[in-house]
Structure formats: structure tokens, C-alpha cells
Amino acid sequence: MSTNFRLITIPVSHYVEKVRWALDYLQIPFQELPQMPPFHRGAVKKYGGTTVPVLIGNSIVKTDSTDILRYLDTLAPGKLYPTDPDVQELSTELETLFNLTLGVSTRRWGYSHVLTRELLYPRWTLGVPFWQKLLFPLIFPKIEPIIRENFKITATSAAKSYQEIIGVFDRVNQVLADGRKYLLGDRFSAIDITFAALAVPILQPSEQYTPSTPLDLLSAQMQADIHNCRSTLAGEFGLRLYRENRR
Ligand SMILES: N[C@@H](CCC(=O)N[C@@H](CS)C(=O)NCC(=O)O)C(=O)O
DSSP: OOOOEEEEEOTTOHHHHHHHHHHHHTTOOEEEEEOOTTHHHHHHHTTTOSSSOEEEOSSOEEOSHHHHHHHHHHHSTTSSSOOOGGGHHHHHHHHHHIIIIIHHHHHHHHHHHHOSHHHHHHHHHTTOOHHHHHHHHHHHHHHHHHHHHHTTOOTTHHHHHHHHHHHHHHHHHHHHTTOOSBTTBSSOOHHHHHHHHHTHHHHOOTTOSSOOOOGGGSOHHHHHHHHHHHTSHHHHHHHHHHHHHOO
16 A cells, blocks of 8 residues: 555544554554644644544545544455444444443543543653653643543543443443354454444553553542453453454
8 A cells, every 4th residue: 555644643542542453453554643732733733623533644634533444444345344234233333332422431531530740641741742741741730620621520520421431331241242252243343443442441451552550550449440340241352352453
């Protein structure tokens, strides 16, 4: 393939991880352009985006992670999204549930617990340009209240988001209950990638892209939530996908 892809990212973002995994799975080379918030805004704005990831190719720009996966599927047809008509309904239901509920809830739950200078610094600065890293101490006090406001982080939001995560995990448990290997049957797909990547904050797989914080440095509630989710069928499944299918 002659296209040189570039991917604008906030490296810790789980929507970024979803796309990174799909690119790696399809063995499509790309250059990652890591940004620390809020500098991602300027980087994506010139391509018409507001969030990361943004994929830029020779003649394409994609500003949403699911649009990116759909586009990548056209380069290797059928490898990410199965064409079997029998699985289309489940595929759409789960993809929407993961994108709109799981991804949003794991992010709000995660930020509710790690919005401190010490815990955020390694998450936000991995691989970013040196000058952005240097600005972290100045940026953090300004951006912390904005994150609280934007992600609606309140005293009760972590518990509410955790219940939403459990709701999604229950649905995944149901789907997996017949012993199938992957969410759509016996073949690995974009739906598995979407689930496992968007569950990263609550499963903390050891193979995740950003080095994880030792669990004992996290709050007792956060540790308990992680342990509970890991021990479900859905949680074991997400961890297995990371062990066996992340490359
Ligand atoms: N629907 C979008 C959501 C992506 C998204 O929410 N990205 C977050 C990072 S996890 C982001 O860019 N946040 C920064 C911002 O909103 O300015 C997608 O799937 O690409």
C-alpha cells in the first residue's frame, strides 16, 4: 500500500486505541502524531475535526474512530466487518452500545478517579512533543475544572458511570453465554476491537498501549471496580482479546 497514513492522537485515548489496534491488525503502517490536551485541538482543527483520533491519508481525512474503521475495511474488505447478513443486527447494536455508552462511561469513570496532577501526568504526556510536556504543570490547573465540567464529573458520577459499564458488560455476558469465541461468532472483528479498546480504562490489561499505573496507587474504590469487572465473563473476554489478538 503506497498511502502514508498519519494519525493525530492523545495517546491515552481509548478511541485512539481502537483505531491503532485496527491499523495494527490490518498491518497498515502509520505515523502517530501524539498531542497533549488541549494542543490536540489546534492539530485536528485544520482537518475539520474536534476530537482525536483523526486519520490523514494521501486523499482522505477521517475525524471519527468508527468512520476510520469503516474506511479501513474498504482497504481489506471483510477483515474488520463481517459481511454475513445474519450478524448485521447484532454488529450494529453492539458497536453503537460500545461507542456511545461504554466509551463515554469508562472515560467518565476513569477521570472521576484519576484527575490529579500525579496520576494524569504520565497518562497525558506519553510520547508528546517535549515542549507540551514542559507545559503540563501550567496547563493542569486551568484544564482540570474544564474536564470536570465537560465530562460532568461530580461526586456521584463515578458510581453512575460504573453502573452503566456494568449494564454494557451484562449485555456482553449475555452474548457470550452460548460459548462463542468472539462477539459475532467464530471470527475476530471490529466489534471485538471496539469492546476491548473502550473497556481499557476499567480492565487495565497489561498489554495496553500506555503503561498502567500500579493498581495499589489507585483509590480503593477504583481497584474494587476494576477487580469486579475483570472477573465477569465480559471482563475475562476483554483481557483475553488483549492477550491473544492485540498485535
Ligand atoms: N466519536 C468520537 C469520539 C472521540 C473522543 O471522544 N475523543 C476524545 C478522547 S477519548 C477527545 O478527543 N477528547 C478531547 C476533546 O473533546 O477536546 C470518535 O469515536 O472518534
